[in-house]
Amino acid sequence: MSKVPEERPLHNVQGGSVPRPEYPRPSFVREDWLNLNGTWQFAFDPGDSGLERGLVQCELPDRITVPFCPESQLSGIGDTDFHHAVWYRRTVRIPEEWQGRRPMLHFGAVDHDATVWVNGREVARHSGGFTSFSAEIGDVVRPGDDAVIVVRARDSKEGPQARGKQSDQYANYSCLYTRTTGIWQTVWLEPVAATHLRRPRITPDLAAGCFHLEVPLAGGRAHHQVRARLTDAQGTVAEAVVPAHLDLAPRLVLTVPTERRRPWSPHDPHLYEIHLEVVDGSGAVVDSARCSAGLRSVSIDGKRVLLNGEPVFQRLVLDQGWYPDGLLTAPDDAALVRDIELAQAAGFNGARLHQKVFEERFLYHADRLGYLVWGEFADWGASVGPLSGDNQQQTVGFVAQWLEALDRDYSHPSIIGWCALNETRQELHDRTSTLDVATRAMFLAAKAADTSRPVLDTSGYSHRVPETDIYDSHCYEQDPARFRELMAGLDKNIPFVNPHDVPGAPEHSVPYAGQPYFCSEFGGIWWNAEEAEAGGADRDESWGYGERPRDEEEFHTRFAALAGVLLDDPDMFGYCYTQLTDVFQEQNGIYRFDRSVKLDVERVRRAQQRPAAYETVTEGEA
Template identity: 80%
Template sequence: MSALPDERAHHSPSDASVPRPEYPRPGFVREDWLNLNGSWQFARDPGDSGLERGLTHAELPERITVPFCPESELSGIGDTDFHHAVWYRRTVRIPAEWADRRPVLHFGAVDHDATVWVNGTEVARHSGGFTSFSADLGGVVRAGEEAVVVVRARDAGRGPQARGKQSAEYANHACHYTRVTGIWQTVWLEPVAATHLRRPRITPDLASGSFHLELPLSGNRAGHRVRARLTDASGALAVASSDAHLDLAPRLVLTVPEESRRPWSPEDPHLYGIELEVVDGDGTVVDHAVCTAGLRSVALDGKRLLLNGKPVFQRLVLDQGWYPDGLMTAPDDAALVRDIELSLAAGFNGARLHQKVFEERFLHHADRLGYLVWGEFGDWGCNTGPVGPDNQRPSSGYVTQWLEAVERDYSHPSIIGWCPLNETRQLLHDRRTDLDDVTRAMFLATKAADTSRPVLDTSGYSHRVRETDVYDSHCYEQDPEAFRRLMDGLAKDRPMVNPQDEDPGATWSVPYAGQPYFCSEFGGIWWNPEEAEAAGEDRYVSWGYGERPRDEEEFQRRFAGLTGVLLDDPDMFGYCYTQLTDVFQEQNGVYRFDRGEKLDVARVREAQLRPAAYERRDGGAATGS
C-alpha cells in the first residue's frame, strides 16, 4: 500500500460545524492533531489600546468564525472598515493522550503583526500577513489542562507593510480589493516529542532517480536516529537511515528503483510517499510523519526553461486567490480544487499564484493534479518613493517573510519557479536604493535557500538583478498586431522591456542578457456581458484593461490573437494571461467571481491548445491539459 498522506482530517474532531476541517499541512502529516477553527471570542480595538485595557485576560464581547477574517461574510462580522487591531480568545483543553509530548500551536497566516499569549504567557510574535508561524507550548500548558489562547493582530492598512492587492483606501477600486485583517488560515495544535522533525526539505534528482532529504531536528539529539522509507502504490521502494550521531539536519538519499521511476509532469503527476521516523536510543519511535514527493527537474538551457529535460510551454493564468464570501480564504477545500479544475478546463496548465502566499492545501492539490505554479510574495508595486496611501515599501521584513514562504513550500513539485517581487517601480539611479538592496537580497536569499528552481528577480517593470535566471515583461496592449510588434524583438535578443507606455526613454531595468523569457502578464480583456448590454458609458462600474469588446465574438478573436502571438514565438517559453476569475470590480476574468461561466470556455481552451512553436522547435512534444 502507498503511504501517501490522507487528505482527510485525522484525529481532529469531526464536528461538521468546524469550518475548513481538513488537515492543513498535507505534505508533512502527523497523525495526532486538533483543529481550532470555529467560534472564537473577538474584539475590535480601533485605538490599539487593548493591551493597556487588559484584553490579554478579559472576556471579549463578540464572536467570530475562524479562519475567516472580520471583513468577510463567512466570519459572521463582515465589517470592511479599517481594523488597526483586533483580538481573539479561545479556551481549549489539551488532549490527555498527548501526555509526555509538547503541544505546538500553529497559525497558517495572520495579517499582519501577531502576538500570541497562552494562559497569560506570551508565546509568539510574528510579522507578516502571508506566512505561517508556530509556538511551542512546552512548559506553558500540559496534556489534560486548559489553554486560554489570546491573539492580537495589528494591521495598519496603509503605509509600508507588504499587503499584496489589499486596498489602502476605504473602498475597493481598480485592481485593489477588500482588506484582510487577523486570522485567515487554519489554527491548529499538534503534539511532538522533545526531539522531533521540523519541516523536511525534499529535493528531487531526476538524473539519478533519487530524492535528497534534509531533515532538520528540534531538541536533544543524543542517541537518536532518523529513518526514511520511500513508497508507492506497490509498497516500499527504498529505505535509508542516519547513524546515532546526528547532524543538525541529517541528510539521507532515497533512490527509486529504475523500474519504478515515474517523472512528475502535467501528464503524469505521480507522487511518491516518504515515511519519516525519529528513533531514540532504545529503539522507540518518538516521531513519525508522512510526506509526498514528485520526481522532476527544472533546468535552464539558453532561452529554454525545461521540465524533465523537455521544452514544456507554460500556459499560465494569473490566479489572485480571492473569494466573494471568504476574501483571501477559500470557503472550503473543494473551492481550491475547483479553481485548478476550472483553469485546466480553459486550457491553462498552471498559474502565477499572484500577490499572496497561497495556503498549503492549494499546493497539495496542484501537486496531485499536475498543475505548474510560480510562487510569489504579496508586495505589488513596492518602491522607495514618497510614502502615499498606496505605497508598499521594501524592507528587511520582506526578506524574512519571503524566506518563510520558500522554506514552507520548498518540497512541492508543482512549484517550478520563484518570483519574490512584482511590478516594482523605480528608475535605475547612480546611487543604490533600498529597493536595489532588498531586490538583490531576496534574489540571493532565494538562490541560497533553493538551488533547484529558477528565480525571477521581479515580475515586470524594474529588473534590478543582472544575473536573474528568467526575464519577463507585462504588456496589456489589446490589439494583437500591435502586441506582435511589441513582442517580436526576442529573436534578436531585444525583447520588450517595461515600461513601454509610461516613459520610453527612461531606464527601469538592467539589460536583457539572453535568459529564458516570457510575457508574464497580458490580456486582462475587460468583459462583463451584462454591462456590454447596458446603454451609456456611465453605466459601466467594472474595471479592466483596454477597450471593452463589443460582444463575446470580439472577446474570443482578441483572446486567440493575443495568445497566438506568444504561442507562435519559438523563443517564448510561456505566458501568463490575466486572469482566472473576476475579482470584485476587476472584471477581466475567464470566469465570474463566483466561478460561474460568462463565456464559451471551450473556445478559450481551443485557442490555447494548438502546438506552441517553443515546443516544436527541436522535436519536443506539445503538451496541453
C-alpha cells in the same frame, strides 16, 4: 492524466462540524491534531489600547468564525473598515490522550503583526501577514489542562508592510480589493515529542533517480536515528537511516530503482510518499510524519525552461485567490480544487499565484493535479522615488517573510519557479536605491534557499538583477497586430522591455542577457456580457484592459489572436493571461467572481491547445 491519490483521513480529536476542517499541512502530516477553527471570542481595538485595558485577561464581547477575517461575510461580521488592532480568545482542553507529548500551536497566517498568549503568558510574536508560525507551549500547558489562547493582530493603515492587493483606501478601487485583518488561515494544535521532526526539505534529483532529504530536528538527539522510507502504490521503494546527532539537519538519500521511476509532470502527476521516523536508543519511535514527493527536474538551456528535460510551454493564468465571501480565505477545500480544475478546463496548465502566499492545501492540490505554479510574494507596486509613498517600500521584513514562504513551500513539485516582487517601479537613476538592494536581497535569498528552481527578480517593470534566471514583461496591448510588433525581436535578443513611466527618464531595467523570456501578464480583456448588453458601465465600477469587446465573439477572436502571438514565437517559453476570475470591480476574468461560467470555456481551451512553436522546435534549432 493519471488518477490522483486521495487524501487519507486523519485523527482530528475535534468533534462535530468546524469550518475548514481538513488537515492544513498536507505536505508534512502527523496523525494526531486538533482543529481550532470555529467560534472564538472577538473584539475590535481601534485605538490599539487593548493591552493596557487588560484584554489578555478578560472575556471579549463579540464572536467571530475563524479562520475567516472580520471583513469577510463568512466570519459572521463583515465589517470592511480599517482595523488597526483586533483580539481573539478561545479556551480549549488539551486532549488527555496526548500524555507524554508537548502541544504545538500553529497559525496558518495572521495579518499582519501577531502576538499570542496562552494562559496569560506570551508564547509567540510574528510579523507578516502571509506566512505561517508556531509556538511550542508545553511549558505552559500539559495534556488534560485548559489552554486560554489570546491573539492580538495589528494591521496598520500606514507604514511599509506587505499588503499585496489589499486596498489602501476605504473602498475597493482599480485593482485593489477588500482588506484582510487578523486570522485568515487555520489555527490548530498537534502533540510532539521532546525530540521531534521539523519540516523536511525534499529535493528531487531526476538525473540520479533519487530524493535528497534534509530533516531538521528539535530537542535532544543523542543515540537517536532518523529513518526514511519511500513508497508508491506497489509498496516500499527505498529506505535509508542516519544517526541524528552527526548533523544539524540529518541528510538522507532515497534512490528509486529504474523500474520504479515515474517522473512527475502535468500529464502524469505521480506522487511518492515518504515516511519519516525518529527512533531513540531503545528502538522506540518517538516521532513520525509522512510527506508527499514528486520526482521531477526544472532546468534552463539557453532560452528554454525544461521540465524533466523537455520544453513544456507554460500556459499560465493569473490567479489572485480572492473569494466573494471569504476574501483571501477559500470558503472550503473544494473551492481550492475547483479553481485548479476551472483553469485546466480552460486550457491552462498552471498559474502565477499572484500577490498572496497561497495556503498549503492549494499547493498540495496542485501537486496531485499536475498544475504548474510560480510562487510569489505579496508586495505589488513596491517602488522607490517621489511617487512611491510609504505603502509597500521594501524592509527587512519583506526578506524575512519571503524566506519563510520559501522554507514552507520548498518541497512541492508543482512549484517550478520563484518571483518575490511584482511591478516594481524604479524612479531614481543617479544612485543605487533601496529598491535595488531589496530586489537583489530577495533574489539572492531565493537562490540561496533553493538551487533547484529558476528565480525571476521581479515580474514586470524594473528588472534590477543582471544575473536573473528569467526575464519577462507585462503588456496589455489589445490590438493583436500591434501586440505582435511589440513582442517581436526576441530572436535577435531585443525583446519587449517595459518602458519607464516618466518620459525622458533613463532605462529602468538592466539589459536583457539572453535568458528564457515570457510575457508574464497579457490580455486582461474587459468583458462582462450583462454590462455590454446594458450599454456599458463606469470604469470606477467595472474595468479591464482596453475597450470592451462588442460581443462574446469579438472576445474570443481577440483572445485567440493575442495568445497566438506568443504561441507562435519559438523563443517564448510561456505566458500568463490575466486572469482566472473577475475580482470585485475588475471584470477581466475567464470566469465570474463567483466562479460561474462567463463565456464559452471550450473556445478558450481550443485557442490555447494548438502546439506552441516553443514545443516543436528541435534542440539544434534552439
